[in-house]
Amino acid sequence: MIEFKDVGLVYPNGTEGLKNINVTINDGEFVVIVGLSGAGKSTFIRSINRLVTPTTGSLQVDEEDIIGYHSGELRKLRTKVGMIFQNYNLVKRSNVLKNVIAGRLGHTGTFRSVLNLYKKEDVGLAYESLKRVNIEEKVHNRADELSGGQQQRVSIARVLTQQPKYILADEPVASLDPPTSHQVMTYLKKINKEDNITTIVNLHFIDMAMEYADRIIGMRAGEVVFDGPVSEVSEQTFEEIYGRSIRQDDLRGGAEES
Amino acid sequence: MADYQLPPKPKNSGVKMAKRIVIAVLIVLMYVWTFASIDIDWARAIERAMDNFQRVIPELFSPDWSAAGEVSLAMLETVFIAFAGSLMAAILAVPMSFLAASNMMGGKIFSATGKWILSAVRAFPELILAILFVVAVGPNAFAGVMAIAIGSTGMLGKMFSEIIESIDMEVVRGMEANGANKIQVLFYAVMPQIIPEFLSFAIYRFEVDIRASSILGIVGAGGIGTMIIFASNNRNWNEMGMILLAIIIVVTVIDFTSARIRRKIV
Numbered sequence A: 001m002i003e004f005k006d007v008g009l010v011y012p013n014g015t016e017g018l019k020n021i022n023v024t025i026n027d028g029e030f031v032v033i034v035g036l037s038g039a040g041k042s043t044f045i046r047s048i049n050r051l052v053t054p055t056t057g058s059l060q061v062d063e064e065d066i067i068g069y070h071s072g073e074l075r076k077l078r079t080k081v082g083m084i085f086q087n088y089n090l091v092k093r094s095n096v097l098k099n100v101i102a103g104r105l106g107h108t109g110t111f112r113s114v115l116n117l118y119k120k121e122d123v124g125l126a127y128e129s130l131k132r133v134n135i136e137e138k139v140h141n142r143a144d145e146l147s148g149g150q151q152q153r154v155s156i157a158r159v160l161t162q163q164p165k166y167i168l169a170d171e172p173v174a175s176l177d178p179p180t181s182h183q184v185m186t187y188l189k190k191i192n193k194e195d196n197i198t199t200i201v202n203l204h205f206i207d208m209a210m211e212y213a214d215r216i217i218g219m220r221a222g223e224v225v226f227d228g229p230v231s232e233v234s235e236q237t238f239e240e241i242y243g244r245s246i247r248q249d250d251l252r253g254g255a256e257e258s
Numbered sequence B: 001m002a003d004y005q006l007p008p009k010p011k012n013s014g015v016k017m018a019k020r021i022v023i024a025v026l027i028v029l030m031y032v033w034t035f036a037s038i039d040i041d042w043a044r045a046i047e048r049a050m051d052n053f054q055r056v057i058p059e060l061f062s063p064d065w066s067a068a069g070e071v072s073l074a075m076l077e078t079v080f081i082a083f084a085g086s087l088m089a090a091i092l093a094v095p096m097s098f099l100a101a102s103n104m105m106g107g108k109i110f111s112a113t114g115k116w117i118l119s120a121v122r123a124f125p126e127l128i129l130a131i132l133f134v135v136a137v138g139p140n141a142f143a144g145v146m147a148i149a150i151g152s153t154g155m156l157g158k159m160f161s162e163i164i165e166s167i168d169m170e171v172v173r174g175m176e177a178n179g180a181n182k183i184q185v186l187f188y189a190v191m192p193q194i195i196p197e198f199l200s201f202a203i204y205r206f207e208v209d210i211r212a213s214s215i216l217g218i219v220g221a222g223g224i225g226t227m228i229i230f231a232s233n234n235r236n237w238n239e240m241g242m243i244l245l246a247i248i249i250v251v252t253v254i255d256f257t258s259a260r261i262r263r264k265i266v
Helices: A041-048 A071-080 A096-107 A110-114 A120-132 A148-161 A178-195 A206-212 A235-242 B013-037 B042-060 B065-100 B108-122 B126-137 B141-165 B169-177 B182-219 B225-233 B237-265
Strands: A002-010 A016-025 A030-034 A056-061 A081-084 A166-169 A198-202 A215-220 A223-229
Touching: A002 A041, A016 A041, A016 A223, A030 A041, A030 A178, A030 A206, A041 A056, A041 A166, A041 A198, A071 A081, A071 A096, A081 A148, A096 A120, A096 A148, A096 B182, A110 B182, A120 A148, A148 A178, A166 A178, A178 A198, A178 A206, A215 A235, A223 A235, B042 B237, B065 B108, B065 B141, B065 B182, B065 B225, B065 B237, B108 B141, B126 B141, B126 B182, B141 B182, B169 B182, B182 B225, B182 B237, B225 B237
Parallel strands: A030 A198, A030 A215, A081 A166, A166 A198
Antiparallel strands: A002 A016, A002 A056, A215 A223
């Protein structure tokens, strides 16, 4: 369970990233955060694994306040909280297997990982993760030989190999085309359901949020302006969140393909 | 031709023009001054050059094949000096480059210190270093190896640190975000990004060091340079021709090979 209690964050340059956030995310939920760019979606998500540090309030992950965490505790937290990025963040010159097994680093001792002495079950787990996103035939290819959608699937496999309790995805489909975007979201949703991993995704496409989310949190100017199940959301809700009428480029489209 | 309007003249063009003329005049004056003040007897110099050319050049082109064995041994030593020296440099340069790279040790003081040490090392030409090491360890190949090693560390360290600074730090942060510790990040995110370029530069430096080490013998630091200075003192131009031929062949072969290897690596 993740609990934001009066969380605020002011960046060193004075920008207010988060204002007075009170949100509870229950285990197993698939939450989509929507909002315009600069609304604080990234800051919200990155607070949870402490890539950024809130300046006020308390942020609890599994009943422990993580705001004061330092190196050792922070690594433990991040082992439990996997993350997927907009630009995949694969090591381009390493092969797919090495990229995926990097998901085990938090669980593996320094000595073992430096000498590449992975346990058999870890290598097996990595390969199994690749199978789950249907990209196992690329296991020995270099990451830079893959297309954007394939790279994002590899990064999902990496996060699966990490066996996290939570997955954070920061704009995972912003660099992909519509069919590939749907494919990636479908995998995220499937993993959420099958492994019961709490998943929090930042999106700015309204139709995708509606299609995949269980619950939508709308943000504007660092504040939560909407929080509710997807059944309560209508186009009007989005207009309130965005503070303007909905335009064509707020939609990703291409939902029938996958 | 249509009636196109010409672009307006840049502002202050008169001032700029004047500036350029002043600079041109100054440069010409500098040349006149230098040539006037170095006291050359042109007639004698030209006569001597013509005379020597007729004698020396043909001899250079008929190399003394009987010296081939001795020359190739000395050339081999030269290659060994370059190899040992650049290998030592490639190893020494790694810690120096991590110190100097601004995105690794965290802290401007480390980075500035590292960069300062590297440029101080780079300030010495190999020949000066060779003279120092001949004094320190005696006139042998080891002095040459040390001179090459220290000289190359400066350049490789700077190159390596620039490579480190150019890596994708997002990948590093991403890996930290997934629970990897500093050493794991070094091995999984940093090293795969830097190693191909490190190797490429180390090989390139070996190429440069072959040329550098062929001259070190002149100050007694081993290699083919010793033979060059003897041949020239004895006016043995046939042997000199053999030496030059050996250098040309070895340098060409190594340049070619290293270019091929480097293309494969990156």
